[in-house]
Structure formats: structure tokens, C-alpha cells
Amino acid sequence: MTVHGKVQPNVRPKAQAKAPVSFYDRFWRFFASVRLAIVLIFLIAAAAVLGSLIQQEGAYPSSLPPEIYYPMEYGTYGEIMYKLGFTRMYSSWWFLLLLVLFGVNLIVCSIDRFVPLIKALRNPKVARSRRFIASRQVYTQLRTARPPEEALDLILARFRKEGYKVYRDGVHGYADKGRWGRYGPYITHIGLLLLLVATLGMAVPGWYHDEFFWVAEGETVRVPHTDFVVRNDGFHVEFYDDGRPRLFQTDAVIIDEGEERLAKPIRVNEPLVYKRVNLLQASYEFLLGETSFELLRTVPGQDEPVSLGLLTIDMQNPAPEYIVSDDTKVTVVHYLPDFAMDPNLGPISKSPDPLNPVFILQIEHGDEPAEPAILFLLQPDFALPGLDSPYTFRLAGLEIVARSGLISHKNLALPYIYTGLVITVFGVFLSFYLYHRRVWIRCEDGLIDIGAISNKHAFSLERELHRLVEAVKQDLGAEQPVPLRRQPKAAAAATADS
Amino acid sequence: MSRVSHSPAKRLFTVAILFTMAALAVAYIFLRQPTGAVAEIGKPAPDFTLGILGGDYLSLSELRGQVVMLNFWATWCEPCRDEMPAMQTVYERYRDEGFEIVGINLQETEVTVRGFVNQLGITFPIVYDLTGEVYDAYLxxxxxxSYFLDRDGIVRFLFIGPMTEQEIEQRVRLLLYGTGEPA
Known part of the structure; x- marks a missing residue:
């Protein structure tokens, strides 16, 4: 019996000695399994879900290290979760192992199926039996008086005009269109693999960093993770009427190896780029700069205190002593940014932030021995009761210094990540929107069998064939004894090797 | 099931890709640690040179040969304040035996630190970590x-939180003499 136009030998090929299964073959067979892919996808998804439900390291509101925090907060469960690595889900070795295994699985599956697919699509079997054609998804039969060769010529010409690739074998014809729809999944896979490799590539030293840093107006600061510095030549902020910031920018100058290389304002969403590092405007704050006070000394017998001069303190960098005038020296005994009284120690600071700055001073004037004074920044004229001091202060001037918060960001993997995503989307687009239509034609005894299948969009296939067959009928002047009908997809599935 | 036979070229190509991926994955896991020395028990303590209160600079390596307690603190940190008197006591008791405490202050002004040191009567050296780099190196x-280093500069103990006089003394004695019982 002739099947597929070829003689199928009814005997096993010469008995092959059972060849030892090489490691490579076992490896390949294991990773070519779609079942493995499903298992891996499930595991990765489960891990991702767990990672959303379990409080991850770096995201919990405590400064304790994880090995202490988790057992403390969650007891035994906490300790188990921490030991298993569930608290750093996405950077644990087994999660990455899952991803790598999945990547390998994807590559092997793709090669395993893609190579035969290309081969089969390039060398289609053109000659098919009537029974084969009649059992395709969409089938019709025409009748014509023309000789078969001529009919086939006209039919294939019509298909070619409609953008089909046509093949011919005697009185058999084959046309197909939309092959790229079949390549879609493989292109998607390539895109995903590129994405995976690019993301892993971020681990290569020098490829990725992201760090916030402050630079005050006038200050020059080294950009984190780089070998150049940035100078803040000025910070500007504008507000809307309701108080929200409308614009803030830093006039930044990049200095590399002693020379100014680039001067550009950095605004939100308008970073400065230098040597593939982005400097982004992220935040700002206003700080007290130089603050001036008039130093007043009460003199016995006089109503008004005498001004001894100006005490000017740089709040960002208070000095240990200040010369107010020729005969007046102020020594800073203590500076407390956030003043409070401790029952045991006396004056202490509750925090590093200048929320209630207090200076404890000793002041020498003329020949007098040093006398104590306390300066409360928020209320300079406040005289501490119980402190026997002739000195008071009056605010004379205040300077506000702006500090710009920038982010130093670099990610060399980004272009590859975008490329991977674009390729993935392209692959998905192909898979969904293009469908691979295959038509077999057979002319014999005045009857023309036309059968077609597609890998998806069966309804579109039917409509397309209907249109084409009407055109063919016109071309040939043929009749259609068997109208176009749609049938359940043939058992001989529309796979690559049929 | 494997459908095709694989040419040597294809095998080589596949293995090359797989190897690259595996290498990158390994790199991802292990290279994403902070670069530079990091403090770890049993390993040599990362060296540093910081400005010292009342002087120029102090390098950790200068203290090789002594038992060193590195105490990371700030004036506004209440538990840090609480343990200072205990530290000062143990310091005075054992400094002649080769014990040194280095208080590493986090990013405060000299005026504030000096005021605090005078207020509490601290005599052990205080250094400034203005950039926070040493804090990062010591995690x-x-x-x-507090980190305790032996005479060879190896990290022996780590203690998080305020320490009592006994807790400090026990560790210091262990590193000085090999036994932990107080005298």
C-alpha cells in the first residue's frame, strides 16, 4: 500500500545494537520535556507567590539583622523561613537555580522542536491522497473540464497572487501562508531567554548600581560607585499654589580627573548622563546654614544689655570656639541637635536631626573668668532659670542651605532587557495574530480536491478559503459539487512533521 | 523524547549557551555581595583609618598586638549612652594589660562628640566615620x-545591643588570658 506517495518498509530497520545512552542524550531528553517546563513554571510561580506573602529581608520595619528579627518576630516559623531562604526569595540560590533550569529547559525544548519545524516547513510533502485532503479542516471539491495540469497552473497562480508560497508535484499542489505564526512561540522564547540572561548579567561587577546620595549647594561630592565627582552649583525649587513642589532642579557640574566635563541642570525625570551613569533628581531638603546671633551681656547698673558683637555659627559644621570680638571668646562646650534632659546624664540629644538645637557655651570677656551661657536656637532670647549667666542672645540672621538628593544609577543590562522584551512581544504578536494556513490541491479526472488546515483561527481559515475558492472557480470556470465545509481537525494533527 | 540526532556543532553550541547561563547565574548569586572586605567572625577585621578626636588619624592596624573592642555608637543613641560607663570602667581596669577600646562615631560633628566625651569622662579613643563606610564594612x-578583636586582629566576638560590665569583662578576659572568669 502506498501511503504518502512512498513505500513504507514493513520491517524494522536492521536491528540496532542497543547503543549506550550517553549522558548527553539523557540530559537532552530530560530537558526537552514540556512536562518539566510545567513543573518548573509552577514552582517558580509558587515561590513568587510565597515571596509576596512572606515579609522579605530589606522590607521589614526594623534595623535588626534578619537572623535575629525573624525568629524574634515569628518564632519557630520565622527561623525555618529564614533558614530556607524564603525571606530573600528572589536572590536565594534555589530560586535562581529554578530560573536557570527553566532557561535550559526552554532552550532545549525550542531547539528540539524548532529544528524539525523549519525542516518540515521548508520541505513540505506536496503529494497527498484524496482521502488525506478530504479529511482536512476545510474541504471542497471542484469540477472542471480543463486538463489537470492547466487547472493546477491556474489555481497555484491564484494562490501565489494572494501571497501564498506554492509548491508543485505533478498534479499535486501545496500552498501555505503565515509561516511566521508558527515561529512565534520560538521567538517569544528567545526574547524571554535574552531577558533572563540580561537580568543575570546585572550581577557582573560594574554593570549595575543604584545609590542615593546628598550634595549640598556649593558642595562637591564623589558620585557613588564612580571615579568622578559632582558639584552642586545651585538648587532651585518652585511650588504650586497649594504647596506641592512643581519643579526642582540641581545645577550640576561633573568634574572628572580635575577638569569640568559636563554642566547640566538635573530635573525630576531629566537625568544627567555621564559615562553611562545617570544622575537623577530624587529629593531635596532645606537645612540651616550660617546663623547669626547678637551676643548680649547684662551690665549691672544698666537697663539694656550691651551687645558684644555677632556670634555666627555654621549649623552644618559648628566650630569648637568662636572669636566674637577682640576681647570676647566663645567656647562651645557641647552642641545638642535635639536637646532633652536625661535624669542621669543631664543634657543629651535625642536624635541626630537639628530639631531643637542647643549650644552649651563658656564665654570669656575681657579679664573676666569664663562664664557659662546656653543658647536655645529655637528661642534665642530664652534665659535658662537657675543658670547664673549674664549672657543672652538675639537672632540676627539666618541662612538656609539647600541639599539636593540625587540617585546615582547605572544599568548596562537595560538595552538588552528592552530588546528581550520587544522580541518577546513580537513573538507573542506573531503567535496570536498570524496563523499558518496550509492548502493541498489535487487534480485528477476533472475533479479538484482542495483541503486546508491552519494552526489557529479556524473561522478565518474558512472565510479565507471560501474567498479563494470563489476566485478559483472564476479563474477556471468550474463548478463546485462539494461545497466548502468545515470539519473537526483531522487526526493527523497539523504538526510540523505531517 | 529526542526526535533528532544532534550534530557536534549543535551540541557545542548548546553546551556553550548553557554554560554561559550557569556562569552568569553563579555570578549573580555570589558577586552581588558588597565589594571590599567585610567583617566576619574568624576573619581578620577590615582595616580602616579614621580621624581621631583630639589628634590626627588612627588606623586599626596600629593596634595589632592588643585586644581591641570596636564600639559603634552615636551620642543620640540611648543604649549607647547607657553602656559607656561600663566600657570606661573595663577600659581603666585592663588598658595596661593590652586592652584598647575604639569608639567609632557615626557622622556627628566634632563639637557634639567632644562635648559628650567630656560630659561622661571617656578616656578611650574616639574616631569619626563621617561617610559611614566603616559602618558598612562592619555590617x-x-x-x-561591638566587635571584639584578638591580638592578631581577628574578629572573635560580635555583640549587638548595650553591654553590661560583666559581659564586656568576660570577653576581654577571654581574649587577654584565655579564660572568661572575672578576677
Whole structure:
């Protein structure tokens, strides 16, 4: 019996000695399994879900290290979760192992199926039996008086005009269109693999960093993770009427190896780029700069205190002593940014932030021995009761210094990540929107069998064939004894090797 | 099931790709640690040179040969304040035996630190970590954190939180003499 136009030998090929299964073959067979892919996808998804439900390291509101925090907060469960690595889900070795295994699985599956697919699509079997054609998804039969060769010529010409690739074998014809729809999944896979490799590539030293840093107006600061510095030549902020910031920018100058290389304002969403590092405007704050006070000394017998001069303190960098005038020296005994009284120690600071700055001073004037004074920044004229001091202060001037918060960001993997995503989307687009239509034609005894299948969009296939067959009928002047009908997809599935 | 036979070229190509991926994955896991020395028990303590209160600079390596307690603190940190008197006591008791305490202050002004030191009568050296780099190298998160180094500069103990006089003394004796019982 002739099947597929070829003689199928009814005997096993010469008995092959059972060849030892090489490691490579076992490896390949294991990773070519779609079942493995499903298992891996499930595991990765489960891990991702767990990672959303379990409080991850770096995201919990405590400064304790994880090995202490988790057992403390969650007891035994906490300790188990921490030991298993569930608290750093996405950077644990087994999660990455899952991803790598999945990547390998994807590559092997793709090669395993893609190579035969290309081969089969390039060398289609053109000659098919009537029974084969009649059992395709969409089938019709025409009748014509023309000789078969001529009919086939006209039919294939019509298909070619409609953008089909046509093949011919005697009185058999084959046309197909939309092959790229079949390549879609493989292109998607390539895109995903590129994405995976690019993301892993971020681990290569020098490829990725992201760090916030402050630079005050006038200050020059080294950009984190780089070998150049940035100078803040000025910070500007504008507000809307309701108080929200409308614009803030830093006039930044990049200095590399002693020379100014680039001067550009950095605004939100308008970073400065230098040597593939982005400097982004992220935040700002206003700080007290130089603050001036008039130093007043009460003199016995006089109503008004005498001004001894100006005490000017740089709040960002208070000095240990200040010369107010020729005969007046102020020594800073203590500076407390956030003043409070401790029952045991006396004056202490509750925090590093200048929320209630207090200076404890000793002041020498003329020949007098040093006398104590306390300066409360928020209320300079406040005289501490119980402190026997002739000195008071009056605010004379205040300077506000702006500090710009920038982010130093670099990610060399980004272009590859975008490329991977674009390729993935392209692959998905192909898979969904293009469908691979295959038509077999057979002319014999005045009857023309036309059968077609597609890998998806069966309804579109039917409509397309209907249109084409009407055109063919016109071309040939043929009749259609068997109208176009749609049938359940043939058992001989529309796979690559049929 | 494997459908095709694989040419040597294809095998080589596949293996090359798989190897690259595996290599990158390994790199991802292991290279994403902070670069530079990091403090770890049993390993040599990362060296540093910081400005010292009342002087120029102090390098950790200068203290080789002594038992060193590195105490990471700030004036506004209440538990740090609480343990200072205990530290001062143990310091006075054992400094002649080769014990040194280095208080590493986090990013405060000299005026504030000096005021505090005078207020509490601290005599052990205080240095400034203005950039926070030493804090990062020693993985300090909550304060106070104390590291104990032996005479060879190896990290022996780590203690997070305020320490009592006994707790400090026990460790110091262990490193000085090999036994932990107080005298």
C-alpha cells in the first residue's frame, strides 16, 4: 500500500545494537520535556507567590539583622523561613537555580522542536491522497473540464497572487501562508531567554548600581560607585499654589580627573548622563546654614544689655570656639541637635536631626573668668532659670542651605532587557495574530480536491478559503459539487512533521 | 523524547549557551555581595583609618598586638549612652594589660562628640566615620554594636545591643588570658 506517495518498509530497520545512552542524550531528553517546563513554571510561580506573602529581608520595619528579627518576630516559623531562604526569595540560590533550569529547559525544548519545524516547513510533502485532503479542516471539491495540469497552473497562480508560497508535484499542489505564526512561540522564547540572561548579567561587577546620595549647594561630592565627582552649583525649587513642589532642579557640574566635563541642570525625570551613569533628581531638603546671633551681656547698673558683637555659627559644621570680638571668646562646650534632659546624664540629644538645637557655651570677656551661657536656637532670647549667666542672645540672621538628593544609577543590562522584551512581544504578536494556513490541491479526472488546515483561527481559515475558492472557480470556470465545509481537525494533527 | 540526532556543532553550541547561563547565574548569586572586605567572625577585621578626636588619624592596624573592642555608637543613641560607663570602667581596669577600646562615631560633628566625651569622662579613643563606610564594612545596623578583636586582629566576638560590665569583662578576659572568669 502506498501511503504518502512512498513505500513504507514493513520491517524494522536492521536491528540496532542497543547503543549506550550517553549522558548527553539523557540530559537532552530530560530537558526537552514540556512536562518539566510545567513543573518548573509552577514552582517558580509558587515561590513568587510565597515571596509576596512572606515579609522579605530589606522590607521589614526594623534595623535588626534578619537572623535575629525573624525568629524574634515569628518564632519557630520565622527561623525555618529564614533558614530556607524564603525571606530573600528572589536572590536565594534555589530560586535562581529554578530560573536557570527553566532557561535550559526552554532552550532545549525550542531547539528540539524548532529544528524539525523549519525542516518540515521548508520541505513540505506536496503529494497527498484524496482521502488525506478530504479529511482536512476545510474541504471542497471542484469540477472542471480543463486538463489537470492547466487547472493546477491556474489555481497555484491564484494562490501565489494572494501571497501564498506554492509548491508543485505533478498534479499535486501545496500552498501555505503565515509561516511566521508558527515561529512565534520560538521567538517569544528567545526574547524571554535574552531577558533572563540580561537580568543575570546585572550581577557582573560594574554593570549595575543604584545609590542615593546628598550634595549640598556649593558642595562637591564623589558620585557613588564612580571615579568622578559632582558639584552642586545651585538648587532651585518652585511650588504650586497649594504647596506641592512643581519643579526642582540641581545645577550640576561633573568634574572628572580635575577638569569640568559636563554642566547640566538635573530635573525630576531629566537625568544627567555621564559615562553611562545617570544622575537623577530624587529629593531635596532645606537645612540651616550660617546663623547669626547678637551676643548680649547684662551690665549691672544698666537697663539694656550691651551687645558684644555677632556670634555666627555654621549649623552644618559648628566650630569648637568662636572669636566674637577682640576681647570676647566663645567656647562651645557641647552642641545638642535635639536637646532633652536625661535624669542621669543631664543634657543629651535625642536624635541626630537639628530639631531643637542647643549650644552649651563658656564665654570669656575681657579679664573676666569664663562664664557659662546656653543658647536655645529655637528661642534665642530664652534665659535658662537657675543658670547664673549674664549672657543672652538675639537672632540676627539666618541662612538656609539647600541639599539636593540625587540617585546615582547605572544599568548596562537595560538595552538588552528592552530588546528581550520587544522580541518577546513580537513573538507573542506573531503567535496570536498570524496563523499558518496550509492548502493541498489535487487534480485528477476533472475533479479538484482542495483541503486546508491552519494552526489557529479556524473561522478565518474558512472565510479565507471560501474567498479563494470563489476566485478559483472564476479563474477556471468550474463548478463546485462539494461545497466548502468545515470539519473537526483531522487526526493527523497539523504538526510540523505531517 | 529526542526526535533528532544532534550534530557536534549543535551540541557545542548548546553546551556553550548553557554554560554561559550557569556562569552568569553563579555570578549573580555570589558577586552581588558588597565589594571590599567585610567583617566576619574568624576573619581578620577590615582595616580602616579614621580621624581621631583630639589628634590626627588612627588606623586599626596600629593596634595589632592588643585586644581591641570596636564600639559603634552615636551620642543620640540611648543604649549607647547607657553602656559607656561600663566600657570606661573595663577600659581603666585592663588598658595596661593590652586592652584598647575604639569608639567609632557615626557622622556627628566634632563639637557634639567632644562635648559628650567630656560630659561622661571617656578616656578611650574616639574616631569619626563621617561617610559611614566603616559602618558598612562592619555590617552595622542597629547601634550599639561591638566587635571584639584578638591580638592578631581577628574578629572573635560580635555583640549587638548595650553591654553590661560583666559581659564586656568576660570577653576581654577571654581574649587577654584565655579564660572568661572575672578576677
Amino acid at each position: 552595622v545596623r542597629p547601634m550599639p554594636t
